[in-house]
Amino acid sequence: MRMSQLFTRTSKETCCDxxxxxxxxxTRAGFVDKLMAGVYSYLPLGLRVLNHIEGIIREEMNAxxxxxxxxxxxxxxxxxxxxxxxxxxxxxxxxxxxxxxxxTLGPTHEEVVTPLVTRFVRSYRDLPVAAYQxxxxxxxxxxxxxxxxxxxxxxxxxxxxxxxxxxxxxxFYERAVGAYxxxxxxxxxxxxxxxxxxxxGVFSKFSHEFQTxxxxxxxxxxxxxxxxxxxxxxxxxxxxxxxxxxxxKAIEDLEEVKAIEVGNIFKLSxxxxxxxxxxxxxxxx
Amino acid sequence: MRMSQLFTRTSKETCCDxxxxxxxxxTRAGFVDKLMAGVYSYLPLGLRVLNHIEGIIREEMNAxxxxxxxxxxxxxxxxxxxxxxxxxxxxxxxxxxxxxxxxTLGPTHEEVVTPLVTRFVRSYRDLPVAAYQxxxxxxxxxxxxxxxxxxxxxxxxxxxxxxxxxxxxxxFYERAVGAYxxxxxxxxxxxxxxxxxxxxGVFSKFSHEFQTxxxxxxxxxxxxxxxxxxxxxxxxxxxxxxxxxxxxKAIEDLEEVKAIEVGNIFKLSxxxxxxxxxxxxxxxx
Numbered sequence: 001m002r003m004s005q006l007f008t009r010t011s012k013e014t015c016c017d018x019x020x021x022x023x024x025x026x027t028r029a030g031f032v033d034k035l036m037a038g039v040y041s042y043l044p045l046g047l048r049v050l051n052h053i054e055g056i057i058r059e060e061m062n063a064x065x066x067x068x069x070x071x072x073x074x075x076x077x078x079x080x081x082x083x084x085x086x087x088x089x090x091x092x093x094x095x096x097x098x099x100x101x102x103x104t105l106g107p108t109h110e111e112v113v114t115p116l117v118t119r120f121v122r123s124y125r126d127l128p129v130a131a132y133q134x135x136x137x138x139x140x141x142x143x144x145x146x147x148x149x150x151x152x153x154x155x156x157x158x159x160x161x162x163x164x165x166x167x168x169x170x171x172f173y174e175r176a177v178g179a180y181x182x183x184x185x186x187x188x189x190x191x192x193x194x195x196x197x198x199x200x201g202v203f204s205k206f207s208h209e210f211q212t213x214x215x216x217x218x219x220x221x222x223x224x225x226x227x228x229x230x231x232x233x234x235x236x237x238x239x240x241x242x243x244x245x246x247x248x249k250a251i252e253d254l255e256e257v258k259a260i261e262v263g264n265i266f267k268l269s270x271x272x273x274x275x276x277x278x279x280x281x282x283x284x285x
Numbered sequence: 286m287r288m289s290q291l292f293t294r295t296s297k298e299t300c301c302d303x304x305x306x307x308x309x310x311x312t313r314a315g316f317v318d319k320l321m322a323g324v325y326s327y328l329p330l331g332l333r334v335l336n337h338i339e340g341i342i343r344e345e346m347n348a349x350x351x352x353x354x355x356x357x358x359x360x361x362x363x364x365x366x367x368x369x370x371x372x373x374x375x376x377x378x379x380x381x382x383x384x385x386x387x388x389t390l391g392p393t394h395e396e397v398v399t400p401l402v403t404r405f406v407r408s409y410r411d412l413p414v415a416a417y418q419x420x421x422x423x424x425x426x427x428x429x430x431x432x433x434x435x436x437x438x439x440x441x442x443x444x445x446x447x448x449x450x451x452x453x454x455x456x457f458y459e460r461a462v463g464a465y466x467x468x469x470x471x472x473x474x475x476x477x478x479x480x481x482x483x484x485x486g487v488f489s490k491f492s493h494e495f496q497t498x499x500x501x502x503x504x505x506x507x508x509x510x511x512x513x514x515x516x517x518x519x520x521x522x523x524x525x526x527x528x529x530x531x532x533x534k535a536i537e538d539l540e541e542v543k544a545i546e547v548g549n550i551f552k553l554s555x556x557x558x559x560x561x562x563x564x565x566x567x568x569x570x
Contacts, residue, residue: 006352007405007406008405030405033401033404035356035359035360040357041356041397043354044352044353044354047354050355062286065290067286067290067292068332069329071326072326072438074423075320093380093388094380095378095380095381097378098425098426101321103378112326116318120293126292136358138359140383141383
């Protein structure tokens, strides 16, 4: 289609009440349109970019051997009760449908994918399984002032894998790190995106965030000199972290930078399969 | 990908509590998985079919000159107050987000697309504009027993066009009828899908539904002999209808059949542009 036929147009005015620079620029260029805080329409040019990014992600996920599915946003409270997250996840929208059934809109999909995939796994021979989706997430965020970077409704790729052993999980995890790095590299963010060590919860020493450098980031990370590796501020003072990740360098030797979390992977062990009383696999997000 | 690598499998068991045959077959074949009434996950094979159908629709919409966008599901109550539909549309999910803001999930998008498109239209010279999306809709349906045919969450293509004159609207409307017929024809439903005259509300004599013949349909239509044209039962007894649509044949000469509504187009005139105090165009869905 020709630019001259586009129904959108550029504007010299700074967008309404949006304080974030990404929203201001994308709105002025006619890529997105703000409906309310954290909720945007994608206009023809913005949708082209979104589709292009999704295409890159899809190729890298398929190359990992992951299978694409599409799970619903609407989810019943019962599933979230089983994982004990109905009360604890503070970004859940909560409301009632017909028959007074309590519902939420998925901010993430462990509660749906775990019973779904395990239903098809009859034995260890059926593992590993990796399934992903590119789907719309809903989060009732307290603050939504970062434009398209922290939306209340936003497109997300989520990948879940199921393994018969910790070894198999560990190997897949390393390959997944590579797949994410390929995605950021192909999006032109390769050298600005740091593999960042963050809290691993109770199941593993670390999780890994992909943090893209920008002064407008909400996160603070400590970059290891000469490497595309960093440590999230939230764990940098924990014992052993600098030794493990930064060859024992002191915190003063690292560079403190602002960054945006653009991806996150972690080893969930049997947290979710246990919640749904399934014996076999280890699950990873 | 090879079938042998699919994580899903076929099943001989009839699906759980689903009474609809489409859900039973699609579940047994591993195409979809039911999360709750009217809410399904699309598994790899089901998603392939969905993507293929979306591709056909996208080509036909682009050929019409419509521009693809992606609007949000989350919508504020204020927009629905302006069109006086907050209280009257009975399938709205209603709930509150941060700051006690009243929200719904779009069952349709006139409330979003009208202010969005008209913001870019400065004069008649900018018209016509046609915008469409392929997006997830949410409807709090009282009954959701028809499997994927009447979902509480489902993928829908919605097209909205804006015109400077009734003439221009009428011409586009005819071309849109052709585009929909192309879609159904390319999906293999051409000869089973009847252009069906239905109520046009207060703005036009008729609207048009596309009704696909099946004994499992929820609608009853009267087919004009020898033509892929029908009249919806809801208007067949209205004065002048048989004369206008069926060459004056009697109702006994028409064939009463069950069908499923697979599409619907209508002329909305200035119903929505008036609601948003916009003077110029005529809008069509």
